[in-house]
Amino acid sequence: MAAITDMVDLEIQDGVAVVRIDNPPVNALSEGVRNGLFEAVQKADADDNAKAILIICSGRTYIAGADIKEFGKPHRGVVLFNVQDVIEGASKPVVSTIHGTCLGGGLETAICCHYRVAVASARFGFPEVKLGILPGAGGTQRLPRIVGVEKALEMMVNGNPVGANFALENGLIDEIVDDLFEGGMAFAKKIVEEGRPLVRVRDANEKLEEAKKDPELFNRFRKKVARKTRGFDAPESIIQCVEDTLIKSFDDGIQGERDRFGVLIKGIKSEAQRYYFFAERQANKIPDVPKDTETIPIKKVGMIGAGTMGGGISMNFLSKGTPVTIVESTQEALDRGLGVVRKNYLRGVKSGRLTEADVDKLMGLLTPSLSLEDLADCDMVIEAVFENIDLKKEVFTKLDAIVKEGAILATNSSALDVNAIAAVTKRPEWVVGTHFFSPANIMRLLEVVRAEKTSKTVLATVMALAKRLGKIPVVSGVCPGFIGNRILFKRGVQAQKLIYEGAMPWDVDDVIYDFGFPMGPFAMSDLAGLDIGWDVKTSKGETLRDRLCEMDRRGQKTGAGYYNYDPETRAKTPEPKVEELILEFSEKMGKTRREISNEEILQRCIYPMINEGAKILEEGISQRPSDIDVVWVNGYGWPVYRGGPMFYADTVGLDKVLGKLKEFQEQDNDDFWQPSPLIEKLVAEGKGFKDMA
Ligand code: CAA
Numbered sequence: 001m002a003a004i005t006d007m008v009d010l011e012i013q014d015g016v017a018v019v020r021i022d023n024p025p026v027n028a029l030s031e032g033v034r035n036g037l038f039e040a041v042q043k044a045d046a047d048d049n050a051k052a053i054l055i056i057c058s059g060r061t062y063i064a065g066a067d068i069k070e071f072g073k074p075h076r077g078v079v080l081f082n083v084q085d086v087i088e089g090a091s092k093p094v095v096s097t098i099h100g101t102c103l104g105g106g107l108e109t110a111i112c113c114h115y116r117v118a119v120a121s122a123r124f125g126f127p128e129v130k131l132g133i134l135p136g137a138g139g140t141q142r143l144p145r146i147v148g149v150e151k152a153l154e155m156m157v158n159g160n161p162v163g164a165n166f167a168l169e170n171g172l173i174d175e176i177v178d179d180l181f182e183g184g185m186a187f188a189k190k191i192v193e194e195g196r197p198l199v200r201v202r203d204a205n206e207k208l209e210e211a212k213k214d215p216e217l218f219n220r221f222r223k224k225v226a227r228k229t230r231g232f233d234a235p236e237s238i239i240q241c242v243e244d245t246l247i248k249s250f251d252d253g254i255q256g257e258r259d260r261f262g263v264l265i266k267g268i269k270s271e272a273q274r275y276y277f278f279a280e281r282q283a284n285k286i287p288d289v290p291k292d293t294e295t296i297p298i299k300k301v302g303m304i305g306a307g308t309m310g311g312g313i314s315m316n317f318l319s320k321g322t323p324v325t326i327v328e329s330t331q332e333a334l335d336r337g338l339g340v341v342r343k344n345y346l347r348g349v350k351s352g353r354l355t356e357a358d359v360d361k362l363m364g365l366l367t368p369s370l371s372l373e374d375l376a377d378c379d380m381v382i383e384a385v386f387e388n389i390d391l392k393k394e395v396f397t398k399l400d401a402i403v404k405e406g407a408i409l410a411t412n413s414s415a416l417d418v419n420a421i422a423a424v425t426k427r428p429e430w431v432v433g434t435h436f437f438s439p440a441n442i443m444r445l446l447e448v449v450r451a452e453k454t455s456k457t458v459l460a461t462v463m464a465l466a467k468r469l470g471k472i473p474v475v476s477g478v479c480p481g482f483i484g485n486r487i488l489f490k491r492g493v494q495a496q497k498l499i500y501e502g503a504m505p506w507d508v509d510d511v512i513y514d515f516g517f518p519m520g521p522f523a524m525s526d527l528a529g530l531d532i533g534w535d536v537k538t539s540k541g542e543t544l545r546d547r548l549c550e551m552d553r554r555g556q557k558t559g560a561g562y563y564n565y566d567p568e569t570r571a572k573t574p575e576p577k578v579e580e581l582i583l584e585f586s587e588k589m590g591k592t593r594r595e596i597s598n599e600e601i602l603q604r605c606i607y608p609m610i611n612e613g614a615k616i617l618e619e620g621i622s623q624r625p626s627d628i629d630v631v632w633v634n635g636y637g638w639p640v641y642r643g644g645p646m647f648y649a650d651t652v653g654l655d656k657v658l659g660k661l662k663e664f665q666e667q668d669n670d671d672f673w674q675p676s677p678l679i680e681k682l683v684a685e686g687k688g689f690k691d692m693a
């Protein structure tokens, strides 16, 4: 075997030139891979002993895309376009044999080959949109020519991969093979024997002609994705590139793609999304818990509480085939909880994702119980009873006496002191917080709350478990509200103050929505329910919330809260009575209402979050600034194209943020605005949060 570069080898085997890429972990198209492919394919093309060329990757995957680490740096080595030209222009058939994830530049390389085969587990996709860019190496021009315009738009604008069956049905691959190498070799030889033509996707126009018959296609697609793509730049650029396939030559289309790619890659939104890609992966890492830390197998799970969270959390395990025993305090609550879980799964039947038999099988893994004793042999028990510290302590005291040694005892508390909960047991090192977000079967964020004595084995196990469940875990220390809710609380304080000083809830919500959140704080309160922690028996009408709940405006579930909700469409409209009530409270508080600018609303909502994030870092509650961003993007709908609160702070300029914090502090004469010493220090040193990594 001849090494072409340290990442690419070439060997002639049985009349086939095998070009092998080996660039762990994901065979990204790094400089060495591009240079190697360029040279290897040319050599193979010139070698009379080879009748075909087979491109194959070592390790766990085919090329998973461009090397994202090279983005934003000066270009070195052969450009991908030239690699593609030698592949597509080769005088003998070039075949890619594909496994793992064939993504981005990887798929763009594969579709320059004349043929493609893949193992059944392979996945194909263009995830560029998730990095704020577009497939910039011909993908927007070639994919529609293979799978058709509509499917190409779907694949590139939503960015999710498709499986081998879809790929085969839609011409993205030519065959599914059992064995990556043997299957690829056999296919390459077959092509030669049969004298099949060299298929060059760039010349295939049939699918484009079909699309021309449907002039409404693009507008229909734009409407369909409008809500999901709001605020992002890349989706519209991708759509325009695909439109070009119908009106421009292939080469002009490529030029348009390049130009748009150039604009996107330089934009702050793509920078934020690329930063976020690595932030999410970084969040998995705990500096003092090495990769090889021992983990324990979680084969049986206990769940306490079958309410909103208990049911949703259980579904995560059931869906992965892990049995769950769920304990409630009454038969009625148990029946209701199980009913909700079944109903949620049945939705999957309606949408075609599951069959009734699947649902029965899933429900068969869930054992209902009224006795904690039934949790004795679980490997992990998660408590999700009411948010009450005394109740939680009582539950953990009992668990300590019942559950086998070496099992993890977790609490789903969203704000309470996990150290205090751990302290009631004789095994605090086995106690951890697992703060799932609602709806727990859907939301991907998991705050892993590391208490003072939580062992490394427990942490490593929960991090690995989270990944298995498809969650994104972020480690938080113990403090009221942990990372996410602690920051949320600060935004909430200002949102409330703003409405007494002059804004209306819809003014605040509009600003936050326009910033990119799916909804503002008041709409969010309506969704969660204004009556969480409110009691009709003790309500004295002292706060706005008391008054709203007393009027049975308890949020979306009662059809009204800060807003009125249309019973059919759930569309929200402002309510004059709420406005009156707010004016009444303003007066009672002695506030002179004034016009508040959108800029002030934004700064007063967002800057306290940044300040609190900095305090969280100072206290060591969060391991790094980017972890805070991962929490906010995944758990609270912070727009990923703004990176997260800490990334955003750097884009605004920490000195500007500090200046405003001081200005508001002076204006309000309130400690609320006390700037974090960390921000003061970073500003003094001319640094940002990014310099802390
Ligand atoms: N470039 C550089 N590093 C990458 C990478 C890439 N394209 N993809 C993954 N990595 C790194 C990760 O950062 C991670 O590194 P650490 O172990 O140091 O943290 C490592 O590879 C493993 O990644 P994951 O933990 O994500 O592994 P996984 O098995 O869960 O997922 C994957 C594998 C599906 C390939 C996933 O990593 C992924 O989605 N990667 C991004 C793929 C992508 O976006 N490709 C398009 C790139 S843009 C492009 O190609 C533009 C163009 O048109 C030319």
Ligand code: NAI
Residues within 6 Å of the ligand: 304, 305, 306, 307, 308, 309, 310, 327, 328, 329, 330, 333, 383, 384, 385, 386, 387, 388, 391, 395, 412, 413, 414, 415, 435, 436, 437, 438
């Ligand atoms: P919930 O009120 O819907 O459910 C709690 C369930 O616990 C009830 O069904 C109740 O009967 C049961 N329960 C109470 N005492 C029990 C006991 N001793 N033994 C067995 N079961 C008992 O509450 P929810 O919303 O599910 O919250 C549970 C926990 O999750 C709380 O700590 C909450 O703070 C936290 N959480 C809630 C989120 C949410 O959005 N609802 C989000 C994240 C965390």
